[in-house]
Amino acid sequence: MTDELEARLDAIRSRLDTQIEAARAARDAVAADAEELRSVESTSRSANGECEVTADADGVVLRVQLASRLSDIRALENLLVETIAKAQRSARDAASQKAARLLGDTSFPGAHLRAAHRTGA
Structure with missing residues (x-):
């Protein structure tokens, strides 16, 4: 092999x-972003x-707390359904x-997620 060819191969x-290395760094960044998204919670x-009620981004109810002053079970059922939603x-x-x-x-995944959430999908 010539020195020139060897230099080209080394450059390649x-x-x-x-x-x-850039692909590995991008993969690690996406994994960190995905973990951050999985950790989203909201309390209403x-x-x-x-x-x-506290739910996560998938809609899973994580916690329900009730005030001690409640006495009407039927009203409580409606309140829970509304607050969970x-x-x-x-x-x-x-x-x-x-x-x-x-x-x-402007990314496709970001736009897709926003559209899905607007339609409740």
Whole structure:
């Protein structure tokens, strides 16, 4: 092999090494962003503070707290359903906003997440 060919191969190897390292760094950044999105939670309270619900971005209810002054079970059922829905929407919206910041407002994934959250999908 000539020295010139060897120099070209070394340059190609160097560029590949640089690209591999950049891809690894991008993968690690995406993993960190995904973990940040998974950690989004939102807490909502009923209008008069009778109950408080915390949900995550997937809509999973994490906590429900009830005020000790409650006495009407039927009213409590309605309050819980309304407050749970409010917490779920709030967590989805928070995750969507965070995704837009992490992925970029004009990126396809960011736009797709925002559209899905607007339609409730």
